[in-house]
Amino acid sequence: MDGKSGIFLFCAGVAWIAVGYKLVALARNPRNLNLWVLTLCIALPAAGFTMAVPAVYSAVNRFFGVPNLASLLVYGCIVGYSITALVMLMLWHMPAAEALPRARVLAVFYGLVLVAMAVLFAFSGATVEAPSDFDDVYGPRPVGGTFLLVYVSAFAFGLGVAAWRSLQFANRVARTDGRPWLRRGLRLVAAGSIVALGYCLGKGGYVVAAWLGTRLPALSDLGTLCACLGALVITTGFTIPSWGPSLSAAAEKLDRARTYLRLYPLWHAMYQVMPEIALDPPASRRADLRMLRDLDFALYRRVIEIRDGRLALAPYLAPDDEPSAAAGTGGRTAAGTGGRTSAAAREAVRIRDALGRLRAAHPDQPAAHPDRPAADEDADLAADLEFLGQVSSALRRLPPAGTVGNSPGGPPGATVDSSPDAPVRN
Structure with a gap:
């Protein structure tokens, strides 16, 4: 031929x-x-x-x-x-x-x-x-x-x-x-x-x-x-x-799955300190991946649980313009990036430090968090995804708080393991 x-x-x-x-x-x-x-x-x-x-x-x-x-x-x-x-x-x-x-x-x-x-x-x-x-x-x-x-x-x-x-x-x-x-x-x-x-x-x-x-x-x-x-x-x-x-x-579903996986470091860091935010916590990272079978519900719950964790951390969060937030990244994460990326990097540092303070303040009991109005669950869900994904990615790259310096308001060495490979605590 x-x-x-x-x-x-x-x-x-x-x-x-x-x-x-x-x-x-x-x-x-x-x-x-x-x-x-x-x-x-x-x-x-x-x-x-x-x-x-x-x-x-x-x-x-x-x-x-x-x-x-x-x-x-x-x-x-x-x-x-x-x-x-x-x-x-x-x-x-x-x-x-x-x-x-x-x-x-x-x-x-x-x-x-x-x-x-x-x-x-x-x-x-x-x-x-x-x-x-x-x-x-x-x-x-x-x-x-x-x-x-x-x-x-x-x-x-x-x-x-x-x-x-x-x-x-x-x-x-x-x-x-x-x-x-x-x-x-x-x-x-x-x-x-x-x-x-x-x-x-x-x-x-x-x-x-x-x-x-x-x-x-x-x-x-x-x-x-x-x-x-x-x-x-x-x-x-x-x-x-x-x-x-x-x-x-198919592309939209793949993008939602990517977003779900991208949010895991942020969710996992909060869950380690505040396990009560999870409606149905997975037994392991593999079990969490099985949630992809019901992707829409899993992604919705992930965002809601992160929101719950963020509300619970409110009393422990440093002001957004606190100098230590930039110092916690060694000046590398926020420098030279766009405004939204810089805001996500600063938010990641604030969450990391706040989790350390919360764990130090309540080492043996779950943190209580304020009730959130039911209407907030559906408000701006799509708008949150990209920013929360950037925060999660930035948090994953951050060193533990204790390796950079003592966080204001928290004891030396207060750390949170945000690694996606860390075990899920039950």
């Missing part, structure tokens, strides 16, 4: 996977016209790339008993795709009652193009099998070249209109709609269509150059590369509105 065949198989495989994905959706919703057109829009180039593989190409010709008939079928599928894509974009852009009359006009145009291609193919004299280089062999001939020019002209028309329509619709969605993945998909369709136009220019340029007495096979090869790349981008664009939201949901 040569490199071109491998590329064709890869493009065909990607397209057929997308077709299968859409067929599953069709099985659930068989009356969805948009879904039928979209499936056909992906299946046509998939069939074209499949038949372009030399082994399949030859098998098709043997089955029908017509040399090089696969070329006509491949190019018919590609032109069919460009017309179907226009219908698909119209159905996305306007009501079906308005789109269908225009689709009929496109279908008539497609039929005329197919008839012209079939007639030219029949008179091209393409009687010798050319599964890998039909364009190179028959393109320089007058009739064969005309066949190719009719094909690439129709394809270029469809691609150009598809790119324009896609960008037009994407801009409309950006202004009036809240579907970002549809907007991204439309822009990908436009980008893929523009790339695929390189195929039309390459093939058309090769034919015209050959008629002028110059063979430029590199133009033909470059055109094939543009077709494959454009097809992959277009297929992605047409399918991403359906599976893209799942990517967003």
